[in-house]
Amino acid sequence: MLNGNISDFYEFNPATPICPENPGFVHQPKVKDKIHCVLFVIDAGTVGDIPPKLVEKMNSFQRIANRKGxxxxxxxxxxxxxxxxxxxxxxxxxxxxKIEDAVDKVSGLLGLPRNNILPVKNYENEMQLDDNISILAFLALRQLLHFAEDYIGNLQERMNGRNVSTEKPHKLEKHSDKE
Incomplete structure (x- = not known):
């Protein structure tokens, strides 16, 4: 999925793992087909009740995403x-x-920095839009877009042959005051 090998509207079958022989498998995905940001959605009220098996699955997924940047x-x-x-x-x-504690708990469970955990309130009983609720959603969306844009920028640089993480910084020349 992270590599873009799964086409839109792919029907998952829990009994059969995804493999290149599956219909709809994308053998040569384009950049637009790949995942640019992984987002987990967690209910703030159930942070302490996440089953360990689910946490391990999420961490496993994260390790793969992390290796790919x-x-x-x-x-x-x-x-x-x-x-x-x-x-x-x-x-x-x-x-x-309480929300700070929930953020800390999620950060600890998933090993993510706190600023990658974005609190939002769901519209549930409201009859009309509320600016304060919407602002939380927009802040979260903006942060997610920044994450994705940064990833795409780094990907473009790697594709252009300039890997930012391995590029050595230029040494600054020392100039004397006498010059």
């Missing part, structure tokens, strides 16, 4: 249900100890 993030949903203060005013999400 693909950025990873978590959308931490339903923050209002995890904290009364956030439920009363969604602006409190960045000051909430």
């Amino acid at each position: 693909i950025p990873r993030a978590v959308l931490l949903t339903k923050v209002d249900l995890a904290c009364k203060d956030v439920a009363s005013n969604v602006i409190n999400v960045f000051n909430s100890k």
Whole structure:
């Protein structure tokens, strides 16, 4: 999936692993077919209840993405249900100890930096749009786009033969004050 070998609308069959012989397998994926950012969606109220087997699957998926340089993030949903203060005013999400604890827990479980864990409130009972709820979603979306753009930029540089991570910095020449 990360390599872009699976076509859109591919029907997964849990009894049969994906292989090149499967119909719809993309043998030579283009950059547009590849994954540019991996996003996990986790309910803030159930962070402590994630089964260890699922955490291991997510970590396994992450290790592969990490080797490929693909950025990873978590959308931490339903923050209002995890904290009364956030439920009363969604602006409190960045000051909430409960949400901070949930972010720390996810960070620890998945080994991701805290700034890759993006809290959002789901629209559930609202009858109209609320700017504060929408802003959280837009902040998360903007961060995800930055992750994907950075990945694509690095990919383009590697494709152009300039691998940023292996390029040596230019040495600065020392000039004396007498010149």
